Amino acid sequence: MKTIGLLIVSNIFMTFAWYAHLRNLRTRHWLIAVAVSWGIAFFEYLIQVPANRIGYGRFSLAQLKIMQEVITLSVFVPFAVLYMGTTLTWNYLWAGFCLAGAVFFIFR
Template sequence: MPHIPVIWQTALLLSASNVFMTFAWYAHLRNLDDKPWWIAALVSWGIALFEYLLQVPANRIGYQELSLGQLKILQEVITLMVFIPFAVFYMRQPLKLDYFWAALCILGAVYFIFRSP
């Protein structure tokens, strides 16, 4: 089996974990809007368990080569990359130019966090 670089292992695990977390945080707004909040919370906690089963190893792997700040900014980039398709395709929200501006701001954060060791 070929060696997968640490940053790719981390990014892939964080991407998968973020899909679960995005659904845990927001899918109840569409699917459980007629249920009491505590049912939505229990369902969300159940979904979030899978997020943590991926996120914890992702951060432990990533911390071997990335700083804490780099891990956090990587997570934020992935969050936006997962959230936009989720919002547009699953929640049926309009695609806004503000997502582009937000991505540019995060790109600036990536530059500053990753520019020097």
């Protein structure tokens, strides 16, 4: 559970680092967006690296990666809808089903 919790928190930072500048820094020079994103990503890595180190051994490398992808989509969808104002479409559901299949196969 510690690995999963840390990965969730790191994904929140990662999602903001990768995408929030599209809303907040749209009118700024792209180098400013890079600097801000790197600053946010620094905190993401402070959480993500320990999460993977704690989880590796309990989970295989492939399981850690698939878990990361599921968490990424679970964080990204609310971010896209609530923060970025994206319309929720059926494609999010189908992507979730694909990831559920990946989880099934990698953890069996």
